[in-house]
Amino acid sequence: xxxxxxxxxxxxxxxxxxxxxxxxxxxxxxxxxxxxxxxxxxxxxxxxxxxxxxxxxxxxxxxxxxxxxxxxxxxxxxxxxxxxxxxxxxxxxxxxxxxxxxxxxxxxxxxxxxxxxxxxxxxxxxxxxxxxxxxxxxxxxxxxxxxxxxxxxxxxxxxxxxxxxxxxxxxxxxxxxxxxxxxxxxxxxxxxxxxxxxxxxxxxxxxxxxxxxxxxxxxxxxxxxxxxxxxxxxxxxxxxxx
Amino acid sequence: xxxxxxxxxxxxxxxxxxxxxxxxxxxxxxxxxxxxxxxxxxxxxxxxxxxxxxxxxxxxxxxxxxxxxxxxxxxxxxxxxxxxxxxxxxxxxxxxxxxxxxxxxxxxxxxxxxxxxxxxxxxxxxxxxxxxxxxxxxxxxxxxxxxxxxxxxxxxxxxxxxxxxxxxxxxxxxxxxxxxxxxxxxxxxxxxxxxxxxxxxxxxxxxxxxxxxxxxxxxxxxxxxxxxxxxxxxxxxxxxxxxxxxxxxxxxxxxxxxxxxxxxxxxxxxxxxxxxxxxxxxxxxxxxxxxxxxxxxx
Numbered sequence: 001x002x003x004x005x006x007x008x009x010x011x012x013x014x015x016x017x018x019x020x021x022x023x024x025x026x027x028x029x030x031x032x033x034x035x036x037x038x039x040x041x042x043x044x045x046x047x048x049x050x051x052x053x054x055x056x057x058x059x060x061x062x063x064x065x066x067x068x069x070x071x072x073x074x075x076x077x078x079x080x081x082x083x084x085x086x087x088x089x090x091x092x093x094x095x096x097x098x099x100x101x102x103x104x105x106x107x108x109x110x111x112x113x114x115x116x117x118x119x120x121x122x123x124x125x126x127x128x129x130x131x132x133x134x135x136x137x138x139x140x141x142x143x144x145x146x147x148x149x150x151x152x153x154x155x156x157x158x159x160x161x162x163x164x165x166x167x168x169x170x171x172x173x174x175x176x177x178x179x180x181x182x183x184x185x186x187x188x189x190x191x192x193x194x195x196x197x198x199x200x201x202x203x204x205x206x207x208x209x210x211x212x213x214x215x216x217x218x219x220x221x222x223x224x225x226x227x228x229x230x231x232x233x234x235x236x237x238x239x240x241x242x
Numbered sequence: 243x244x245x246x247x248x249x250x251x252x253x254x255x256x257x258x259x260x261x262x263x264x265x266x267x268x269x270x271x272x273x274x275x276x277x278x279x280x281x282x283x284x285x286x287x288x289x290x291x292x293x294x295x296x297x298x299x300x301x302x303x304x305x306x307x308x309x310x311x312x313x314x315x316x317x318x319x320x321x322x323x324x325x326x327x328x329x330x331x332x333x334x335x336x337x338x339x340x341x342x343x344x345x346x347x348x349x350x351x352x353x354x355x356x357x358x359x360x361x362x363x364x365x366x367x368x369x370x371x372x373x374x375x376x377x378x379x380x381x382x383x384x385x386x387x388x389x390x391x392x393x394x395x396x397x398x399x400x401x402x403x404x405x406x407x408x409x410x411x412x413x414x415x416x417x418x419x420x421x422x423x424x425x426x427x428x429x430x431x432x433x434x435x436x437x438x439x440x441x442x443x444x445x446x447x448x449x450x451x452x453x454x455x456x457x458x459x460x461x462x463x464x465x466x467x468x469x470x471x472x473x474x475x476x477x478x479x480x481x482x483x484x485x486x487x488x489x490x491x492x493x494x495x496x497x498x499x500x501x502x503x504x505x506x507x508x509x510x511x512x513x514x515x516x517x518x519x520x521x522x523x524x525x526x527x528x529x530x531x532x533x534x535x536x537x538x539x540x
Contacts, residue, residue, distance in 0.1 A: 050421055076424035085425070092422035094415050096534075101411050108412070109427035157427070 001026040001192060002047070002161060003068065007056035009039075009046050016042045018216040019056070024161065026064065029183070029193040031203040031224065033237055034213035040196040041089050043213075044163050047194075048086035049076035060084065062160070081109045085159035089166050089196075091150040095139030099130055102138050102149055106156025116156070123152040126182060144175040148182075155186065162186070163194045168202060180206050200237035204228040212237070246379025251502035252495065257386045257455065259494020260393035264448040265471035266478070266486035267400065268320075268441020274481035275417040275437045276332070278339040282323060282346035284468015286442045288354060290316050290449025291459040295365055305368065309392075309450060316446020317439040324438040329431065347468070354461025362460040365453035385454045392451070396444060397487055403440065404483060413437055417481075445471075466513075473520045479533020488531060493519070 002024040009017040016039045024030045032040050045051040047058055049071065059068035062082045071079055085106070094102055103123070107116045124131040127148040133141060138149055147167055154162055167183070168176040180202055187193050197203035204210055204224045212220040212233060220227065227233050269283045293315045297308045327346050331338055366372070371385040404410040415423040416433040423430055452467065453459045471486075474493045478485025497516055501509045523530070 048425055050424065076421075077427050077429050080425065080427040088422055088425060092419060092425070094418045094422070096418055097411065097414060101414075105411060105415055105426045105428075108408075153426075 001061045002194070003057075003059040004043075004047070005057045005059070007043070007046060007058065008054045009042055009051055010054055011042060011051065016216055017046065017053075020213075020216070020218055022211055022218065022221075024192060024194055026061075026160070026192055027187075027190070028209060029187050029195065029207040031207035031210040032194065032196045032213060033198075033200045033203055033210060034219075035236075036198070037215075038213040039216045040213055041165055044086055044088075044165050044194070044196055047071060047079075047163065048084060049074055049079045050086075060161070080157050080159075083158070083160035084163065085154040085157045085161075086163045087150050087154045087165060087167065090169070091146045093138045093141075093146050093149050093153070096137055098135055099138050099141070099149060100134045102153050103130070103156055106153035108157075110156075110158070119156060119158065123155050126155075126185070127152050143170050144172070144179070147171060147175075147179060151182070151186075155191070159191060161192045161194060163196075165196045166198060167195070168197060168199045176202060200233075204238075244379075248503070249378075250380050251498055253380050253382055253386075254502070255495035255498035256491065257382070257389050257494070258498055259491035260389050261448045261451050261455070261467065261490075262470050262474045262494050263487045263490025264393055264396065264444045264451075265467050266474035266490040267397070267483055268443075268445050269468075269471045270475040270478070270480055270486035271413075271437050271441045271483060273475070274483075275413065275434055276328070276339070277336055278328060278343065279336075279472075280328075281340070281343040281468060281472075282327075282350060283343075283441070283445055284466070284471060285347050285350040285354075285464035286316050286319055286445040287449040287452055287467045288459070288461060288464035289319050289350070290446030291365065291453040291463060292354070292358060292449075292461075293446065294450040294453055295363065295459065298367075305371070309447065312446050312450045313443040316449070317443040319446070320438040320442020321435055323442075324435055328438075329434075347464075351462055351464070358461050360460060360462070362458045365457055365459050367454045371454065385451075389451045389455065392447070396447065400440065400444070400483065409433070409436055470516060473516060473523075475530075476520060477523050477530055479530025482530065482532045482534075485530050485532035 004020060004022040007017050007020040020043060032043060034040055042051060046053050053072050058071040060071050060082060061068045069082065103120060110116055129145055130149060130152055138146065141149060167179060171179065183193060183206060195203055195207060204227055207224045209222065210224045210227050211218050212227065220233065265284065265287055269280060272278055272280045290312050293312050294308060297303060297311055323346055327342050328339060331342055367385055373384050374381055375384065375387065404413065412428045412433045413436060415426065415428060416430045420430050448467065452463065470493060474489035475486050477492055478489030493516065496519060497512060500515045501512050
């Protein structure tokens, strides 16, 4: 579904991604883990069009059997409509807008109003707390609620591929637990997930496959179970448990 | 000094404040969306005034149509300025945009002098607009009442656009976080363009009012309303639309009351008073009356 080939990206003058290859199959949960500054966020920003790659290809299949399109030539505001939604680092909710407005912005490009209403109901069933906060400004929500809003908003665009950047950041362990259960639920409904996480334990538990990034390159990749058992990964990212 | 006199001054203050507020709104909106201090904003008032003067030469055109055309003319000028001067600098440091806006302002003023000459021109509305109305101790012209009513109507329309439409949500989202706005599918260039169009349309119509109120216009007339709108925006809280409205009315009232209620020898210090207000405001309430605690975006 998503195929990244030899991706090179500069962030300003810094050479961040030095040839990344990565693919995501439809229906999967794929995790991208690695230390701070390895370039995980940059990968997502390049896919969603916020950064222009210097070199390389990002191919995406907009429907199950369609020919892939090249995303690297499209601006960010065009990419959402092809079925990719990027839930950015730090959640990126609009703090001064209401919860309702935030959700509806997720469906900004959609025109199928009745279906939008149904999706909104479905999403508020998934995150019931949002319904009680509809008229409030999003800045008043707690961190966990903001994360739910960010994910709910992303779902409003009906993505085929949902990319999440550090959804667990700054949340209490209990909240993270429920959040990850919800992510699994979303995946079962047919949304493919690409997840960037610092919390490698949780990420490897949730995902089918994972990539380990080191200074702009993919250092390791494989099934999440294998990686979780890998000594080098355990020492570096899983707190060195034996 | 009787109460009728004070009431009259308050009415005068509201009239002046209406025009300040209309200019301040656009100024504040533009700052809110791209953090640009746009010193060329006042010059759109001048363009609006001259556009009105030009259109009034066409005898058959009803006044209402002229007003609509002036709104459209302001919007167009704002869009051209944004496209030509500010969009190429998107992403540059704040000070670059500020200097660019000064350049645009100087250019507009000098083009005005070149093509329209620096000679002030008489600006007179049709006779029925000049008629005096007496309401108890207060008297005002039809044009004055029209200024206040039009201002209030335009403000209501603006709030409806900003808070009730898809475009308004897109504009507010863009003002808050451009990257995330793009991720939602918002074309931020169009949202910014719309902001310039709306803000500049209001400045243009303020030019029509300015001419009608003072009866004389020249190519440099935009300088003063531009500066005062800046102060009004600071008083209300730069970036806040309701703040700009409040700030504009307060500044107009304060200015008129300062001149009207103090002994006449102080009248010459009118602008000094206005600018002292700015300094006091910046010292005591740097975020303005309705502004948020200053947040710099990452």
